[in-house]
Amino acid sequence: MSNTMLKAAAGFILLALLLAIPKQVESPYALHMMILLFLSISMGQSWNILGGFAGQYSVGHAAYFGVGAYATMMLMQARQVPPWIGAWAGMVLVVAVALAIGSICFRLRGPYFVLASIAVAEILRLSAINLTALTNGAEGILVTELPAFKLSERVLTDFSTKVPFYYIGLSLALLTIGVTYGVQHSKLGYFFQAIREDQDAAHSLGISISLYKNIALVISAVLTSLAGAYYGIYVGFVDPPTVLGLDLSVQIMLICIIGGMGTLWGPVLGALVLVPMSEALRSNLVTDLLVKVGLVNADSKVGVFLKENLAHAHVLLYGILVVLVILFMPDGLMGFVKKLARPRKQEVA
C-alpha cells in the first residue's frame, strides 16, 4: 500500500474509534476530557490560520471567542433562540467585528499589531462588563437548560448527557482541521504564507495584502466564534473574564505555538500536550502521584500546600511551556517531530 493509502487507512480507523468512544466509554469524566481536547484543538486550529499561516500574531483572539459565546447565550436567554441558530448569528456578527478589527489592526506591523489586537479585545471585554443591559455585565449569562434538538418532530437529543456535546466537539475539531487542510492545499495557503514570510515581496508578486489578511482573519474569527458558542452551551455560563479575557487569548495562542505554528497537526499536538497536563494538575493527579511515589508526605506542609495549590497551577505550566518552547523549540513540537522523521534538505554547502 502506498504512503497516502496507509495514512488514509490510519485516519479512517482513528475516526471510527473516535466515533465509537461514547458508546463504549461510560465515564462522564473521560468524555469531558475529550470535549476539552476537541475545544482546544478547535481554538488552536482557528488561530493557526491567521497566526501560523498568515503570520499575524493576534493576542486578542478572545474577542472572537467571546462574540460567539455571548451571541449564542444572549439569544438563548433573551429570546429562547436555540444555539444552532444563535451560533450562526454569532458568526455573522463576528465577521463584522473581525473586519472592523482588521481595518484597524492590519495597518500595523509586528509588535504594534500585537498591541492593537490586545487593546481591541480589552475594549470588548470592558464593554461587556459595562453594557449590563445587554450582557448582564460582570455577573455573566447563565443558561442551564438547552432546547431539545429536533428533526421534524423527532427528538435527536435533549442534551442531558455529555454524549451530544462529544459529537459536536468532534465535528468542530474535524471542521477546523479540514478547513486548515483546505487552506494549506490551496492558493490561500500559499498567499498567506507568502505574506507571513515577507509582506513586501508578496505584495510585489501580485498578492493583495489587505484582501488576504482579511480572508485569513475572517476564516479564523468564524471558527473561533463557533468554538466560543460551543463552550457557551457546554459549560452553560459565560462572563467577560472567561470568554473575553487576555488569559484566554494567550491560551489559544499557546495551543498552536507549543504544537507548531503553520502546520496542519501542530494545534492537535499542542492540545494533546496541554489538556492532559492541565487536567492532571487540576485534579491533583500530580500531587497524588508524588505522594504515592513517596517523594512527598501527604500531611507535611509541602504536601498540604501542593494539594491545595497545584490545582491552580496550570497557567503557571503554560508560562513555563511557552518559555521552554520559545527558547529551545521555536518550531514547536511539530518542528521537533519533523526533524526526527524526515529531515528536509536544509543546508546547502
Add this chain to the structure above:
Amino acid sequence: MPILEINHVSKFFGGLAAVSDVSFSVEAGSIMGLIGPNGAGKTTLFNCITGYYPPSRGEVFFHGRRMNGLDPDKVCMLGMVRTWQKVRPLARLSVVDNVMVGALAHTSSLRTARALAMDQLRVVGLDHRADFTAGGLPIGERKKLEVARALATRPKLLLLDEVMGGLNPAESAEIIQLILDIKQQGLTQMVIEHDMKAIMRISDRIVVLSSGEKLMEGTPQEVVTNPDVITAYLGESHA
C-alpha cells in the same frame, strides 16, 4: 510605442530629493540599463515605478496606462514585476513553493502553478533544488530563485535590481545569459547594475542617474565615453 514611459518623475523624502525630474522611455523587447553611483536614486525610481510608493511628482505610464498610486499587487497583475536589491526569498518555503507563489498570480490551480514553477526553475537552472528550503540557499541561487519567481508572474516588463550583486564571475555570467535568454522570449527588462562589463554587454540603451538626476541617456558606447558619466563615478581627477 514605448512599453514604459517615465515623465518628469521626482521623489522627495522630507526635504531630500532622492529622484529629481527624471524622464525616459523604454521600448518593448529591449533591455534598458540603469546605472549610477550609490545613492543616485536607482532603487527609489524602481520603487516609484512599481508602486512601493508613489512618485511625488511626475507620471509613470505602462502600456500607455497611468500607474501613479497603484498598489504593487495591481502593478504586478498589469505585467510589471521587480526583483529586490537585497534578496527576499520566502525563507521557510521550499524553492518550488516560492516560484509557485509567483505562478499563482494568474492561476488558481496548484497543479498548474507547480508545473509552471518547475518550468521556470528549469529556465534558471534551479530545478534540482526544487524541494530545498529557500532560506538555506547560497546567495547566487537565491538571486536566481528571485528571478524565477518574478518570471512566474508572467510579466511583460521585468525590473532587476542589482541582480548580480555579490555574485562571483561564473554566477554573473549565468545571470547575463539568463537575461539575454529572457530577452529572446520577448520580455522587456530594466536592469540596475554596478557591473559595468555586464551592463555594456546586455543593454540596448542606458540611463545614467547621479544624485537623483538624470545625467544622460544613450547607447552603451555613448555612455561609457561620456565625460560627465566618468566624473560622476570616478571623481573630477579622472575626467
Add this chain to the structure above:
Amino acid sequence: MAVFMQSLLSGILIGGVYALIGIGLTLIFGVMRVINFAHGDILMVGMYLTYIAFTWLGIDPFVSVLVTFPLMFLFGGFLQKVFINRVLKAVSQNQILLTIGLGLIMSNTVMLIFTSDYKLISTSYSSSTLKVGGGVSLSTPLLVSFLITATITAALYWFLLKTDTGQAIRATAQDREAATLMGINVKRMSIIAFGLGSALAGTAGALIAPTYYIFPQVGSVFTLKAFVITVLGGMGSVVGAMLGGILIGVTESLSAVYISSGWKDVVVFVLFLLVLLFKPSGLMGKSRT
C-alpha cells in the same frame, strides 16, 4: 471647577507614577528593541515585595523603595541575562511570546504563594488628604509618590546625561553596532537597561501599593497601560514616556469623573488605537518598527 481641578491634579499625580512605568518600558525598548510584555508583572512583583516589607517587617512602603529599587534591578538583570538575552536576535513575535511566558510565570508563582486574594496595605496615611485650596484636596500618598517619582526621574536624567554608563546606554539605544565598534559592552548595557527598567517598574509598584488593591493579576492591566504610554510618547523616548504618563493619568482621571469609572480604561485604549493609527511614532516620535 473644583471637581475639574481635583481630577486634573489627581491625574497628574498618578500620571507621574505611570510615567515611571513608561520610562522603564521605553528604556528597555530603546536599548534592546524588545517589547517587554512582562513589564506589568514586574511591577506586580514590586508591589508584593512592598507588601512583604510592610506586613512582615513593618517597613513603610515609601521607605522600602530604597530596598525595592536595587532588588528589582537585580531581578531585571537576572531576567535579561538568563532569558531575554537569548532572543535578542529573534523575530519580534518570539520576543513577545517569551516575555508573555515570563509574565505568566511571575503572576502565577505569586498566586501560588500568596493566593489570589486581594491584599491591602493600610498605612496611617493611606486615606489622608491634603487641602490645597480652592476646594481641592489631594491624596497624601499620591502626593508623596509623585515627589518620589520626580526625584527618581531627575536622578535618572542625570544618570543618562552625565555619567559614562548613562551615556553608553544612550549610545547603545541610538545605534547598537556603532556602540560596539566604540568599545561599549552592549551585552552589559542590555542587562543594565533591563535591570533599570525593572527597577523603575518595581518601584512604581511600590509607590502605588498603598493606594491600590494588590493581587497577582494586577500586572496585565499595567502592561497594557505602559504600552499605551510609551507608544503615545514615542517608543524609545524618555521624555515622551514622561509626557505620555501624565497624559494618560489625566485622561483616566477625567474620564472616571466625567464618563464613568467603568469606561475609563476603554477611553485609554481607544486613544491608544487612535495613536497607533494616526501617529504611531508618538508625540516625540523617533523609532520605526
